[in-house]
Amino acid sequence: MKHSGTRHKARKRAVDLLFEAEAKGVSPLSLIAERRELVLDDESVGTVHDYTATVIEGIDADYPQIDAVVASHLKEWTLPRLPAVDRAILRLATWELFNSYDVDPEVIVDEAVELAKELSTDDSPGFVNGVLGTIAELAPQVRAAAQAGGTREDRQA
Template sequence: MSLKVERGRTLARSQAMQLLFQAEARRLTVNEVLAGEYLITKGPLDPYAEELARGTFAHIEEIDRVLQRVSENWALSRMPGADRNLLRLAVYELRFSPSDIDDAVVINEAVEIAKAYGTDDSSSFVNGVLGRVVRDPRVLGRAQEAATDSADDADAQEAEQ
């Protein structure tokens, strides 16, 4: 399958999703997949794809907890593999990536990739789950968590005095 526009970050996200899918299917780490043979569309591997795949894999346990929290009626194991890995990638970009990419851009890109790689229902499913990730106050980014923790610590210190 091929995306209509396979350039720049769209291509990188597509390649990263493919790497994550291969790692999961072969029961390997992303580093092991990258060290061996792998298949991606429109090679060579975009450096941003590698960064996204490694970053997503490094945070996969936290990301899976986020996805399980917002996917009330869907166990991760029941999701199609392409959808699951695309959601992981998008949650990484939304909440863990050091890049400052607008949430709407990440969601739009994920929806477009879901159309190319998923089932007929994938794009609406991905859109719905990622919308819940963005709206759920329990799903904060690291910077937000650190700021909240610092503010809570300052409030606690002030209350003690």
């Protein structure tokens, strides 16, 4: 399979957790804590990869901003009308586009499209690609501004 790497699996797990958290009306952070507790007694639950936790923590901290960016790039759609899995994929990729300095934006968009192919409707890959293509144009400016302003921890100190 083309995308069987550790990061791809971590992203897929993040989408699963975001989807589940929204369906249950709980914080995705609580699901990570729950999984980490459960895996101690039941290895079949599977460990939560560090990258999955990093992404979920970042998305959870920036939900309003991420949703505002995604919503502003939807044409003839609203965020609540999207399939829940597409919302999760778009949130994940948007966070990565703005915060994953070690990953090229094209790779992030490609990964999101692959996740849409695996997990969503037949129309979703093209839709996800279109939305993220426009958001990706903002990524260099957002990344540069964040780096110029220091880390989140630096700004809070």
